[in-house]
Amino acid sequence: MDADASTPDADAPHTDILDSDSFVTSVLARERGGSVLASRNPDVPLPPASNTKLLTAALSLHHLGPSYRFETRVSRLGDSLVLSGRGNPSLSPDDLSRLADAVRDAGIGSVTNIIADTEWFGDQSRGPGWMWEDGRYGYGAESTPLALSGNTVSVTVSGTDVEVMPDTDAVEIRAQFDEAAAELRVFRDCPENTIRVEGKPPGEPQTETVSVGDPVRHCLLAFRDALEAKGVNHTGGVRVTDDAESGETVATVTSPPVSELVRKMNVPSDNFLAEQLARTVAREVRAEGSWDAWERVVGDFLDARDAGRARIRDGSGLSRYNLISARGLVRTLEWVGERPWSEAFFDSLPAPGEGTLAERFADVSGVRAKTGTLTGSRTLSGIVRREDGTDVLFSVLLGGLVGDDEERARERIDAFVSGVAD
Structure with a gap:
């Protein structure tokens, strides 16, 4: 059994900031190839919002290749x-x-x-x-x-x-x-x-x-x-x-190569670019450039990663049908880390001070992460490259947010990521 599966609620202090009876949380933070730092309901599938683009980027680099041009x-x-x-x-x-x-x-x-x-x-x-x-x-x-x-x-x-x-x-x-x-x-x-x-x-x-x-x-x-x-x-x-x-x-x-396009997608969270990539992957893999074909491509990929229950219907995360767990996204990031194009993937994610992280993590070094926002949902998944060389892969999905919980969600997520970055 994997370490993250054997410790369902590891190191609770990291997740205290995310505890609530009024919204749903799926969280997993794990050192790459090592121990779990924090876990809370890691197998509960929730709307990923634009964290869907992590799957789109990974499968584009995998199936199309970094040098593919439209x-x-x-x-x-x-x-x-x-x-x-x-x-x-x-x-x-x-x-x-x-x-x-x-x-x-x-x-x-x-x-x-x-x-x-x-x-x-x-x-x-x-x-x-x-x-x-x-x-x-x-x-x-x-x-x-x-x-x-x-x-x-x-x-x-x-x-x-x-x-x-x-x-x-x-x-x-x-x-x-x-x-x-x-x-x-x-x-x-x-x-x-x-x-x-x-x-x-x-x-x-x-x-x-x-x-x-x-x-x-x-x-x-x-x-x-x-x-x-x-x-x-x-x-x-x-x-x-x-x-x-x-x-x-x-x-x-x-077009520019996919290695550049995934960054143009992830930094500002470009929905259109994500759908063009996703449907092209579906066309190249399944000979059908449809969202149904894309769903089958993603489903096969997640099944092979033993990522748990998931449903991904588009490439951008605009779809309200999408569901995936924190474990599913962390296992995707772990798989990416083993690929020859992993640096192109992680470098495509916003760093503090740019894109959707323009006003986040100013005092936290090494963060590369994809944001996600839909009504009632806030998400953040990515990597923390720590000074001691132990990278942390993490995913935080919050769902069912209303009122003050929705207003404070970003603050809570950022506090959690800052904690696991230490």
């Missing part, structure tokens, strides 16, 4: 062009401009139809268990095989002037200002897929990130605009298909 390709099909996406989470307007340059340089001066090929992921674009209102804001951007600027736009409001970047005909803005309003609100009206700008005009320019309602069409129209800016005429229509014919490749752009 590809976006343009091919010629008769007198038309096909824009094919394979989940590139970093596709930018500059990338589309480079693709348009290559089309022009290939001697193509005019095209009839511009086609988006979405076969790589399929139709579903919102994770199972996401809340309806998640789609109103940038953090809830949909996951699609073709995705421009993370399937978001930046909306800058200066007085009553509104500027959108990147802007296409797929983005509709409705602005209604009110000097008497308390604040400015910028969000996507999900039923209508319009972006609403409402409330008090700001005295200084204010920029908000908002998800796009029809992201594949938005990307396709931006590519059309890039072609026209390079002098390539478009005489037909645009359409989206999941069954495009293959043609002669004209141009390709690629």
Whole structure:
């Protein structure tokens, strides 16, 4: 039997700060390859929130590899062009401009139809268990095989002037200002897929990130605009298909490697990037870029780690269906520590003073950890690299938080981690 299984409530003083009858706790802190420092209900599965991204990072580095790059390709099909996406989470307007340059340089001066090929992921674009209102804001951007600027736009409001970047005909803005309003609100009206700008005009320019309602069409129209800016005429229509014919490749752009993308995901806790990684893992492992396939990949992985009861339905942690225990996450971290790419993984986690740890652990050295926040849940899992060379792997999951417990959760978690770091 493993040491952590034989000591279900080891070293209670470390967990005193987390004791309560009003919320649920799953905690495990263990020296790597050594003794348990603290344990409280380590096998109770709770919502991991963005600690889900630890699984996404680990499985991306394992199945895709640190050097894997996402590809976006343009091919010629008769007198038309096909824009094919394979989940590139970093596709930018500059990338589309480079693709348009290559089309022009290939001697193509005019095209009839511009086609988006979405076969790589399929139709579903919102994770199972996401809340309806998640789609109103940038953090809830949909996951699609073709995705421009993370399937978001930046909306800058200066007085009553509104500027959108990147802007296409797929983005509709409705602005209604009110000097008497308390604040400015910028969000996507999900039923209508319009972006609403409402409330008090700001005295200084204010920029908000908002998800796009029809992201594949938005990307396709931006590519059309890039072609026209390079002098390539478009005489037909645009359409989206999941069954495009293959043609002669004209141009390709690629993403940064996965080793960089997992850090871009974990430091700010980027949900969109997490879903693109997760669905790509599912596609490469199961030949199906769906969340159901991803759930099977994660389930197989956790079963092999003897991680206990768990259910992981998305890659970001936005899903309210996700459940895993502290033991499940610590065993994942222990497995990561044995992999050749372990440093890339642990270095992808925020350190004190950066990203989601910007205002945490200023007096604690060696912490690298992933935060997690959902209504009623607060989580933190990661590693403490201690001066004596004994690394501590830990996971703290708090669920059922309301009122003051929810307000004080971060303080309690930080006190616990500071204790085990000594």
